[in-house]
Amino acid sequence: MSKINKVVILGAGNLATQLAIALNDAGVNILQVYSRTIQSASALADKVNSIAITEISNLAKNADLYICAISDNALESVLDQMPIPIGDVVHTAGSIPMDVFDDYTECYGVFYPLQTFSKNRKVDFSNIPICIESNNLGLQADLMELAGRISNNIHIIDSEQRKQLHLSAVFTCNFANHMYSIGQKLLAEKDVDFDLLKPLIKETAEKVQELDPISAQTGPAIRFDKEIMAKHENELKNLPDFQILYRFVSESIFKMHSEKK
């Protein structure tokens, strides 16, 4: 029988929602879902056969694990309201060091699923990297076992590496997605459907599953094709932010390719 069977989820945002659903699907008992508003706590609790609470003072005492999946800013104020010692606790954040829990309990850790989560898009957890860290080898083993019930892609990652993973994820996910948004905005100006870009977006992401992204690169910037770049910058003359970005990223691409040679 596995150690962690009863968990409390603190938070009801995108990550909390998808993680709670995945754990519940894997047979983990979600004792409670805490959120500041009853609407959001209930919305998630209903999905995972759980009880919604909005007061930390109503926290169940008998959970095997408290999972704080709340915003970085809210974490410390929630911890301050919890009874000390809290019990075994983890957070799910990329950029918060594990020792944030040091004053609150004995055994703690991090359970960081590296993925982009939206509330209404169910994700397949099975290949999502889950980055585990703990100050206690017993808890670390239990966290890995728990993670193993929802994913095949478990890693022990320290706080320093996790911070860098989070930063890299901002570039590869949030910033890449912003490039999609810009593409969509540009097409809308000429009444062209964003659908035309979708196979390209998909292939760009597929390519780097196999090739190194530097080797996978194509387009005018790697050959610093001044003629096309000047045309493009001219087309962006009424969108000065995108024009600056175009020039800056093109130069960055060219620089990275020159360094590689």
Next chain:
Amino acid sequence: MSKINKVVILGAGNLATQLAIALNDAGVNILQVYSRTIQSASALADKVNSIAITEISNLAKNADLYICAISDNALESVLDQMPIPIGDVVHTAGSIPMDVFDDYTECYGVFYPLQTFSKNRKVDFSNIPICIESNNLGLQADLMELAGRISNNIHIIDSEQRKQLHLSAVFTCNFANHMYSIGQKLLAEKDVDFDLLKPLIKETAEKVQELDPISAQTGPAIRFDKEIMAKHENELKNLPDFQILYRFVSESIFKMHSEKK
């Protein structure tokens, strides 16, 4: 029997290679492959049962279509060497207007497959958008029929729209890919394997196949989370280019989200 059965491919780069392979697989006869060097002309010609040539003067006269899949800079000098009238001719470029052919022949057009091509990565053409334009309705119909033999995703797109598609493709493909390169570089500094980012990259691209990219956005920039952003910028202090980029793109994301509200 379809009209276009014998084609000459001018060019042997990434796009020329993948397009010639797809056409050959579809039963189109690739009469010749022209390239400036015999090495590159032969490398492609051998793949598609064709004849390599390095002199425009050796061009076959009996092709149904001449496909110029050469760099934008080289196009006009190649055209200048071709016998006038050239015959039916298209180029495959995003940013060159169709009327570049105006002085050279009567019927011409554009056959622009919107995808990122690498020489050694075979792509499935079947869902690649092929953007067709022609100054002649008969040729336009023939080009659509030809495109339909390799793809199910055919569009009539004028030069102005195609230019904008190309610009949007630079953002959504080349620039997104550069964000992957930056992620890889950052991870390498802390000895973390780029593989950890791959499911995230894939899901980010999958998400926008269904969701609007603005709705799909996650991460610190949409909520302008100053604390995380300051941490990230600090982590980038030894990589000033990436630090500037981080700030600039974060502000651009926040601005786009604020405008949407």
